[in-house]
Amino acid sequence: MKNSLEIKDLNISLVGNKNPLVQNLSFDVRKGKILGIVGESGSGKTLTCKAIIKLLNEKVFKVSGSIKLDGNNILTMSEKQSRAVIGKDISMIMQNPMTAFNPMMKIGQHIVETIKAHTELTKKQAYALGSSALEEMNLQRVAEIMNSYPHTLSGGMLQRVMIAIALMLEPSIIIADEATTALDVKNQAIILEQFQRMRDIGIGLLVVTHDFGVIAQVADDVLVMKAGEIIEQGSVYQIFYNPKTEYTKELLQSRFLVDEEQLCLV
Amino acid sequence: MLKKVFKSKQAVAGLLIILIVVFIAIFAPWLAPNQPEEINPAKKFTGASLEYPLGTDQLGRCIFSRLIYGARYSLGIAVPVLLVLAVISLLIGTIPPYLGGRFDQLFVVVSDIFMSFPPLLVVLSLVGALGQGILNIMIAVVFSMWVWFAKVVRSYVLLERKQGYIMAAKIAGCSDLKIITRHIIPNILPALLVYFSTGIAGMILMISGFSFLGLGITAGVPEWGAMLSSGKAYLYSHPLLLVYPGLFILFTATGFNLFGEALRDIISPEEV
Amino acid sequence: MLSVKNLAKQYTCRDKKGRKTIVKAVDDVSFILEEKKSYSLVGESGSGKSTLARLLLYIEKPTSGQIKIDQLDLAKMSTRELRNKRADIQMVMQDGQSSLDPSLKIYDSIAEPLRNFLKISKKEEKRRVEALISKVELPLAVLDRLPHQLSGGQQKRVTIARAISINPKFIVFDEAVSGLDVTVRKKILDLLLRLRDESGSSYLFITHDIDVAMYMARNILIMKDGKIVEQLENISSLTEFKHDYSKVLIRSLPPRTPGHRQVKI
Numbered sequence: 105m106k107n108s109l110e111i112k113d114l115n116i117s118l119v120g121n122k123n124p125l126v127q128n129l130s131f132d133v134r135k136g137k138i139l140g141i142v143g144e145s146g147s148g149k150t151l152t153c154k155a156i157i158k159l160l161n162e163k164v165f166k167v168s169g170s171i172k173l174d175g176n177n178i179l180t181m182s183e184k185q186s187r188a189v190i191g192k193d194i195s196m197i198m199q200n201p202m203t204a205f206n207p208m209m210k211i212g213q214h215i216v217e218t219i220k221a222h223t224e225l226t227k228k229q230a231y232a233l234g235s236s237a238l239e240e241m242n243l244q245r246v247a248e249i250m251n252s253y254p255h256t257l258s259g260g261m262l263q264r265v266m267i268a269i270a271l272m273l274e275p276s277i278i279i280a281d282e283a284t285t286a287l288d289v290k291n292q293a294i295i296l297e298q299f300q301r302m303r304d305i306g307i308g309l310l311v312v313t314h315d316f317g318v319i320a321q322v323a324d325d326v327l328v329m330k331a332g333e334i335i336e337q338g339s340v341y342q343i344f345y346n347p348k349t350e351y352t353k354e355l356l357q358s359r360f361l362v363d364e365e366q367l368c369l370v
Numbered sequence: 371m372l373k374k375v376f377k378s379k380q381a382v383a384g385l386l387i388i389l390i391v392v393f394i395a396i397f398a399p400w401l402a403p404n405q406p407e408e409i410n411p412a413k414k415f416t417g418a419s420l421e422y423p424l425g426t427d428q429l430g431r432c433i434f435s436r437l438i439y440g441a442r443y444s445l446g447i448a449v450p451v452l453l454v455l456a457v458i459s460l461l462i463g464t465i466p467p468y469l470g471g472r473f474d475q476l477f478v479v480v481s482d483i484f485m486s487f488p489p490l491l492v493v494l495s496l497v498g499a500l501g502q503g504i505l506n507i508m509i510a511v512v513f514s515m516w517v518w519f520a521k522v523v524r525s526y527v528l529l530e531r532k533q534g535y536i537m538a539a540k541i542a543g544c545s546d547l548k549i550i551t552r553h554i555i556p557n558i559l560p561a562l563l564v565y566f567s568t569g570i571a572g573m574i575l576m577i578s579g580f581s582f583l584g585l586g587i588t589a590g591v592p593e594w595g596a597m598l599s600s601g602k603a604y605l606y607s608h609p610l611l612l613v614y615p616g617l618f619i620l621f622t623a624t625g626f627n628l629f630g631e632a633l634r635d636i637i638s639p640e641e642v
Numbered sequence: 643m644l645s646v647k648n649l650a651k652q653y654t655c656r657d658k659k660g661r662k663t664i665v666k667a668v669d670d671v672s673f674i675l676e677e678k679k680s681y682s683l684v685g686e687s688g689s690g691k692s693t694l695a696r697l698l699l700y701i702e703k704p705t706s707g708q709i710k711i712d713q714l715d716l717a718k719m720s721t722r723e724l725r726n727k728r729a730d731i732q733m734v735m736q737d738g739q740s741s742l743d744p745s746l747k748i749y750d751s752i753a754e755p756l757r758n759f760l761k762i763s764k765k766e767e768k769r770r771v772e773a774l775i776s777k778v779e780l781p782l783a784v785l786d787r788l789p790h791q792l793s794g795g796q797q798k799r800v801t802i803a804r805a806i807s808i809n810p811k812f813i814v815f816d817e818a819v820s821g822l823d824v825t826v827r828k829k830i831l832d833l834l835l836r837l838r839d840e841s842g843s844s845y846l847f848i849t850h851d852i853d854v855a856m857y858m859a860r861n862i863l864i865m866k867d868g869k870i871v872e873q874l875e876n877i878s879s880l881t882e883f884k885h886d887y888s889k890v891l892i893r894s895l896p897p898r899t900p901g902h903r904q905v906k907i
Contacts, residue, residue, distance in 0.1 A: 144823035145794075259687070288686040288850050289894040296896070314823060317896030321903060340900045358828035360898050361857035534740035541699055541733050542804065543725055543758030556745045 108308045109133040109156070109194070109277050114169035116151050116160070116332075126151050126332045129169070133277055138299065138309040140323030140340070142316060142355065148332040149312045153281045156310075157190045173277065192222045195270035199282040201262035205254035211265055212250035215272070222273050237268040241298065260291030267298055278302060279310045284318060296321050316359040320344065328352050374636045381632035387625025395441040402435035406592040415608055427597075427611055428604060436592035437618050443593040444622060447504065448573040451511050455519045456566055458512070463523025464550050468531055477524070484517035489576075497585050507586025511576065522565055526558040533557075560637045568630030571623040578619050594619050644675040644698070644731070644812055644844075649707035650868075651693055667693040668704070669868035675844055677811055682847045682855030684891065685865035691848045694865070695816040698846075699733050700724055711811075729759040732805040736817040738797030742789035748775075748800055749785040755807050774803040779833065795826040799833070806837060814846045819854065831857060852880070852891055864888045 114129040126148040133139050143149045154160050155167050158178065171178045173193060178186055198204050205214060215234035219225055225233065231250070238246045241264045254262060263283065270278055280299070284292040299309055299322045311322060319326055319340060326343040328336040328351065336349045347353045375381045394401060403423065410430035417425050424434040466477035492514035493507070500506040530536070531554070539549050578595030581587040587596050594615040601611030651668040667690040675681055685691040696702045698709065700716050709716045711730055719727060732755075735741045742751050752771050756762060762770070775785060778799040789797060798818070805813050815834075819827045835858070838845050847858045855862055856877075864872040864885065872885040880892050897903050 144825065289852075289891060289896075290686060292896070293894040315896070316824075317898075320897045320900050323900075344899045344901075354825055358824040361828070361831070361853050534735055534737055535743045537696075537701055538735065538741040538801070538804075539743065539754065540701060541728060542755040543728050544754070545725065548758075553743050553746075557743065 108135045108174060109310070110170075110172040111152075111156070112170045112172070114152065114155065114167070114171065116148070116155055117166050119164060119166050124332055125165075126155070129334060131327055131334070131337070133308040133310045135276060135308045136303055136306045137324045138303050138311055138322050140319040140326045141310065141312045141329060142314065142319055142326060143312075143329035144314055144355075146331065147329040149329055150281055152329075153196065153279050153310070153312055156279060157194060157196050158186055191218075192273050193275050194277045194279065195273065195275040197263070197266055197270055197278065197280040197283045199285055201259060201266045202254060204266060205262065207254055210251060210253055211257070214254075215250070215265075215269055218269050219272060233272060234268075237272045238265065240271075241265070241268045242294070243268075258291075260287050260294065263287060263291070263295055264298070267295065271302065275307065277308045277310065279312070281312045282314070283311075285313070285315070292318070316344075316356055328355070375633070378632045378636060380628055381636070384625050384627070384629030384632055387621060388629060391441050391445065391622050391625060394438055395445045398438045398442055402432070402438045404432035404435045406431065406436040406439040407590060408432070424614060425610070427601070428608075431592075433611070433614055436597060437594070437614055439592045440594045440597065440615065440618060441622070443504075443587070443591065444574050444577065444619075447508060447577050448570050451508050451515075451577075452566060452570055452573055454508075454512050455516055455569075456562070458516045459519035459523045460555065460562075462516070463520035464527050464554060467524045467527040468546065468550055468554065470531075481517045481521055485521070487514075489514035489518075493580060493585065497580075502586060502588055504587060507577070507580060510586070511573070511580075519565075519569070523558070523562065526561055527554055530554050530558055560633075564630055564634045564637060567626055567633060571626035571630070574619065574623050574626070643677060643710075643712060645708075645710045646674070646698070647672050647708040647710075649694075649697060649709065650705050651690075651697055651702065652705045666690075666868045668697060671707070671865075671868070671870050673863060673870060673873060675812060675846060677844050678842050679861060680838060680845045680847070680859035681861045681863065682849065682859040683863045683865055684849060684852055684855045686850055686891075689865045690868040691865050692816055695733060695814050695848055698812075698814055699728070699731060726759070729755075729808050730810050731812040731814065732808070732810040733814040733816060734798075734801050734805050734818045736820060738794060738801050739789060741801055742797060744789055746788075747785065748787055748789070748792070751789070751800060752785075752803050752807060755804060759808050770807070774807055775800075777806070777837065778803045794822055795830065798822065798826075798830055802830075802834070802837070806841060806843070809841060810843060812844045812846065814848065816848045817850070818847070820849070820851070834858070852895060856880070864891070 110132050112130045114126060115124050116126040117124045129152060131139065141149050141152070151160070151165075155165075156171055156178070160167060167179060169179070173189060176189075178189065181189070205211075209217075212231065212234065215237075216227055216230045219230035219233060220227070223230075235246050235250060238249060243249060243261065243264055249257065249261070249265065257265070267283075284295050287295065296318065299311065303309055303322075309322075311318065313319065323340045326338060326340050327334050328343070328349070330351055336343065336347065336352050343352060344356070347356060375385070403421065408431060410426070412430065413422075413426050414428055414430040415426060416422060416430075419425070422432045422434065424432075424437070427433055427436070462477070466474040489511075493510040496510035496513060497506055500509065536549060536553060539553050544552065577586075578593070578598070581591075581593045581595035582599040584599060587593050589596070589600070597615040598612055598619075601608070601615070604611050649668055649671045650666065653665045653667055654662050655665055656662060669690070671694065683691055683694070693702070697704050700709065703717075711727060714727075716724060716727065742748075746754075749771055752774055753767055756767055756770060771785065772782060775782060780796060780799050780803075784792060784796060784800070789800075792800065819830055822830065831854070834845070845859070847855060849855050860876050860878070862872075862874050862877060863870050864883070864887065866887050872883060872888050874882055877883075883889060883892060
C-alpha cells in the first residue's frame with residue numbers, strides 16, 4: 105500500500121528557545137488505516153497536528169524536518185501551494201466544533217462556502233452535495249440543519265456536521281484532534297463508527313486522543329507520546345496486550361477503572 | 371503586576387509625568403517665583419525675564435507662577451472627584467447586577483434616564499442652580515458622571531458574577547456582602563484602575579473645558595482652562611498666553627492617558 | 643440523611659420565533675442519600691445532572707418539590723440558616739481553575755470555609771489548613787501560590803481540600819474528574835476513596851462515565867432528560883441494569899481492548 109502522509113524527523117521548538125517541544129517525530133499515515141496517537145496534556149500531540157496543517161505561527165514556533173503528502177513536502181511548499189493542499193487533501197476535525205463555526209453563519213452557508221473555495225461547483229450544486237453529505241452522516245432532517253445556526257445544534261450534531269464537511273472534499277488524510285473528547289459516550293460511539301467508515305473507503309486517519317478507549321475501538325497502529333517524544337509504537341494489539349514501557353502500562357491501567365469481570369458481562 | 375509596570379516604558383513615562391505634575395502641585399509655593407494673583411498693571415505683557423520666566427499676562431501677573439499653581443486646581447479637582455466617583459460607582463454598580471432580577475432592572479432604567487442627558491447639559495443647569503464655585507462644579511461633575519462609571523462597574527460585575535468561584539464562595543459559606551467585597555471587587559479592581567486612570571485625563575480636560583466656558587471657577591483663579599479663556603482675547607497679539615496653559619493641559623492629560631493605556635496592555639491577556 | 647422528593651426545576655426559554663417554552667431540567671426526581679454511603683449519578687450532557695447538583699446545594703431554588711437534610715426542609719430556612727446548613731453539604735465542581743478565586747492565595751481559598759463556618763483562632767486555622775493540604779498530598783509550598791500557578795490536578799486537589807475542610811456530611815462531585823489526564827484522574831479518584839473511608843462522609847459522584855461511576859460507588863442512579871430512570875443499590879456487575887437507556891449507555895462504552903471491538907452499534 106502506498107504511503108500517504110510521511111512525517112520524518114519532525115522537531116518543533118519555540119523561536120529563540122532550544123528546548124524542543126516535539127522531538128524527532130517520524131511516522132506514516134497510510135491510506136485505509138487509522139493511526140492513533142496517545143498522550144496526555146503537554147505531550148506535544150496537538151502541536152504535531154497543527155504543524156501538519158501549517159497552523160503554527162512561524163514567528164512563535166520553529167518547525168524542522170519533513171511532512172510529505174504523496175511525496176511533496178508541505179513544509180517547503182509556497183503559501184499558495186500548501187493552501188490548495190490543506191483543507192482539500194488533508195482535513196482536520198477539531199476538539200471543540202463550536203469554535204470552528206462562525207456563529208453568524210448558517211450551517212448551509214458554511215458548507216456551500218467550503219465547497220466553493222475548493223471546487224468549481226455552482227451554489228446549487230454545492231448545496232445538493234452538502235445535503236447528501238449530511239445524510240450520509242446519519243443526520244435526520246437535513247434541510248432543517250442546513251438552515252440553522254451553529255449554536256442551536258448539540259455538540260454531537262455539530263461534530264458530525266464538521267466531519268461531513270471534512271469528507272465532502274474527498275480528502276486522502278483526515279486528522280482528528282481529540283474529536284470525541286467533549287462528547288458523551290453515545291455521540292462518541294457514533295463518531296467512532298464514522299471513523300471506521302472513512303477508513304473503509306480508503307482514507308488515512310490520524311486519530312489523536314488521550315483516551316485508550318478510543319484507540320481500542322478504532323486504531324490499527326498506535327504511537328504513545330510523552331513530553332514531545334514517541335516512547336512506544338506498534339500495532340494496537342501489541343500496545344494493548346504487550347506494552348513495553350511502564351508509562352504505557354500506567355496509561356492503560358488508569359483508563360479502565362473497574363475490573364474486567366464487572367464490566368464485560370454484557 | 372508592579373514589576374510589569376516598571377518594565378513597560380510607556381507606563382514609566384506616564385508615571386513620571388504624573389509624578390512631575392503632582393510634585394509641582396505640592397511644592398507650588400516654593401517653585402513659583404511670584405504670587406500668582408498679584409496684579410501689576412505697570413508690567414503687563416512683558417517678555418520672559420529672570421523675574422518672570424514666561425513673562426506676564428494682560429494684568430501683569432506672572433504666567434509661570436500661575437501655571438504652577440494651576441496644577442493644584444487641575445489635580446485638586448480631578449482627583450477628589452474621581453475618588454468620589456469611584457466610591458459611588460463601586461457602591462451602586464456592584465449590588466444590583468450581583469443580585470439581578472427586578473433590582474437590576476430598576477437600576478438599568480434609572481441609569482438610562484441619567485445617561486440620556488448629556489453631561490455638559492447637567493453641569494450647565496446645576497452650576498446655574500447652585501452658583502459658581504469650585505465645590506459646586508465638583509458636585510455638578512459627580513452628579514453628571516456617576517452613572518457612566520457605575521455602568522462600567524456593572525458590566526464588569528456581570529462578567530465576574532458568572533465565574534465558578536463565585537458559586538464556590540457561596541458553597542463555602544460566604545454571605546452576599548462578603549462575596550462582593552472579598553471576591554468580586556478585588557477581581558475587577560485592576561480593570562477599574564485602568565478605567566479610572568484614563569478617566570482622570572478626561573476629568574482634567576472636562577474641568578478645564580468648563581472653566582474655559584466660564585463655568586464654576588471664578589475669574590482670576592489660576593486654573594489652566596480659565597487662563598486659556600482669558601487669554602483668548604489676545605490670540606493674535608499674544609498667542610503665548612494660550613499656548614502655555616494649553617501645553618500644560620496636554621502634558622498632564624498625556625501622562626494619565628499613557629499610564630492608563632499601559633496598564634490596560636499589562637492587564638489584558640496577550641494574544642499569541 | 644438527605645432526602646429529595648418530587649424535585650423539579652423548570653426554565654422558561656424563548657425559541658427562535660420568540661415563543662415561550664418551558665424546559666424541564668429536573669423533572670419529578672426523588673431519592674434518598676444515606677449517611678456514610680456513596681452514590682454515583684450517571685447522565686449525558688443535558689440530562690439535568692448539573693442542575694440537580696445546584697439544587698441540592700440550594701444555590702438555585704427548585705420550582706417544586708422538597709429537599710430535606712436530617713428531616714429539615716431547606717425551603718423553610720432563612721438565608722442565614724441556609725448558609726450555615728452548607729456546612730453539612732459541600733460541592734466540588736468540574737473546573738478546578740475557575741472555581742478558585744484567581745486573586746486569592748491557595749491558603750486563603752482553603753481557609754475560607756473554616757473562617758465562615760467555624761470560629762477558630764488564626765493559629766488553629768493555620769494548623770488545619772496545613773493538615774488539609776497534606777491530606778490531599780500537596781506540598782506546603784503551594785499554600786503561598788495563586789491558582790493559575792498550579793496544574794489542573796493540583797487545582798482539583800485544592801478544591802477537594804476546601805470541600806472536606808469542615809467535615810461535611812455530604813459532598814457532591816459534579817463531573818469532578820472530567821477533563822483531567824487519565825493518570826491524574828486515577829490518582830485523584832483513589833485519593834477520594836481514601837478520604838471517604840477516613841472521614842465517613844457521604845459522597846455523590848455525578849459523572850457521564852459509567853466506568854468512573856462504578857469505580858466510586860455501588861449505588862447508582864441513571865438520569866435521562868431530567869428524570870431518574872433507574873436506581874440500583876449495591877450492584878456488582880453492569881448486567882444488573884435493566885432499563886433500556888442504561889443498556890444503551892453501557893453498549894456505547896468504548897471497548898477495553900481491541901479484541902472487544904464491536905462491529906456495529
